Amino acid sequence: MGGRYRIKGDKYPRMRRPRRRGRLVAVTVASAAAVGLIGWGTLQLIDVFTGGGDASAAPRADCGTRATPSATASAPAALPEPGKVTVNVFNATTRSGLAKQTADELKKRGFKIGDVGNATKEYDKKVKGTALLLGPAASLNTSLPVLATQLGTAERRTDAARKNATVDLIIGDKFRELTKKADADKALTALANPKPTPGASKNAC
Template identity: 55%
Template structure:
């Protein structure tokens, strides 16, 4: 019996020789571990590929895409809009010029200048008692309610700061009552530019990018 054989053990359990036997793991276990790892890698790759295909065919996350563009998205303006309501031309507006200040000659000189700018001149003289020396601003545009949608807008380009007021007249003429703060009509170049701006359509912003 060899010295390596434990006492009481013999027969087929008898160990001969002078070295302990080398204990090795069965090779088939290593193969199982490697196969399991490879399966995990393959499944992971397949899952990732599936997600990519789903994202491509579904168009991605529209909410995220919209949120990403919202910061850079600016309204686009269009120059074609609904036509502006037709305004009368200066040659279609009759203006009565009245002087409500103590300074003489203002009504006539102002009327002459308005005539040069294409307006039709009606009455010229001192303001009615209800307004004489009672207009503290640059002037008042006075006319029928319908004048607020046309004549006041056009005549107002000639004198900034003029206020508007309506009365019960049935005619289309309007009054320009010169107030104490009046110095001159606006420069013709400024008034002409304001008239041109009235007839230009304003671009309207849209929500498209």
């Protein structure tokens, strides 16, 4: 060729293919996504096997060992049946016949009757309330509560010097009669089968 298109020199121009920048960008993005996905999966596996340090999971770890209040744990000692409670009935008032009358009614209700008569000088005309229930220290949570179901307003006391298991019912000035039998029976049933204490914590497991 001649003229202004004449090729001079001993080198020829090299023809290069145009660079495909779009493919390079796509490869870079895909690589970054793959790395991110692998990292996320690794973290998930760590969480599964270690618990992930989640604070909300901490209480569950000791859930099985958490103490739960129960009626059984705070239940009183085994209560005797009326037939196993021996009651001495004494009259500390000026009204005659109360000791025998009360003793007979208690016997009908299943209690064993011991001594019946007037109160000793220590208590005679000195019991201002309905009655005084007196027994050994061991009777405080056994025999005395059972007897108290028959006369709920009576005062209860223990006598550390008493050697036997009998309990005394000392009739006071405000005594009129024993609790109605139906009500006394209900009180006995409730005493033998206490309900759980309200407000006990619930197991969240």
